[in-house]
Amino acid sequence: MRNTIDLRSAFHARFGYNGPAPRVFFAPGRVNLIGEHTDYNDGFVLPVALEVGVTVLAAPRDDRCIRVHGLDFDQTVEFDLDHPGPGQTGRWTDYIEGVAHMVDARVQALRGADLLVAGDVPRGAGLSSSAALEIGTGFALLSLAGATVDRVALALAGQAAEHTFVGTRCGIMDQLVSACARADAALLVDCRSLAMEAVPLPGGPVAILVSDTRKKHALATSEYNTRRAECERGVALLRGALPRIRALRDVTEGAFAEHASLLPEPLVRRVRHVVTENARTQSAAEALRRGDVAAVGALFVASHRSLQHDYEVSCPELDTLVDLADAQAGVHGARMTGGGFGGSTVSLVDESALDAVMAAVRDGYRSRFGVEPGFLVTRGGEGAREIRG
């Protein structure tokens, strides 16, 4: 989280503000342990909130205008809650304007506000700085309006904002973990019922290492929407033999094996990824509950190969980080995390081996791509909250 003393003085300077101290809110980014591209198939995911995220300073206004200053972009933008813009401008403010309108539509009583937002999630690393922006600003606006923050409803508002104002047909994982995560735990989410379980992380001797390719995921939005459409087409074709299925979540590994011939290339591989990834995610949650880190690591490795060859959302940079990590002593397993086409990997690493693993991965990656990867170690952060004092 950014230093709130610095942010308060930036708030006063930017808005020429002399009222009572602005309130401070924080929402985290995330790293997904396993369950990739399963959320929009009504499946299971197992993400962890990070300790880094987006900090929002907020003071109410007497009108219905939202004035927002992005410290990282050095840009101030204004919009009016009563006259929504068209959205999809491609600017960072689409997320904020989108969530403000979605939240306003639900509670009907938002006040205008001055907002200052500042992040410390590495940008473009696929760690959901956008979901943190949506959840942090939505949380702030609801709190200023005196409304009770229903965290699941807030996550759904963030997802709706992304569909409408940004144009990505994302699932619910990123917003839900940013809003609802518990410290030191992964969040097992059933993305159909939205039932959640905090599964304690091994902690102590095992760390979660995030390695950033520093490659921007340029194709992410168009390819993401294509994958989602392929899954929907897969469901439609499988319904010929399995009329009761509503989503790929309803297809068991046995049913898939029996009816795979109904699916042409590449749909057969797309569906195989989702069906097997759902099973892996539930197995990983079970293994985590019994503290079996080796079993979780083996599932990471299988998940990555499935994303690489069947779902085809990896890239040479992600594959290299995974292969380098998997070759090191003390690494239980590594995989790409998030939407893919760049972004980051996640590895389970013995605490005692962390420095050696980072050094070996850094050297190997730099000698192939000429850039150093970024690293971040997390113990599992907490969901969105107001920071008092």
Ligand code: GAF
């Ligand atoms: C992105 C999306 F926003 C998530 O909803 C999820 O689908 C993820 O890609 C892939 O698992 O982060």
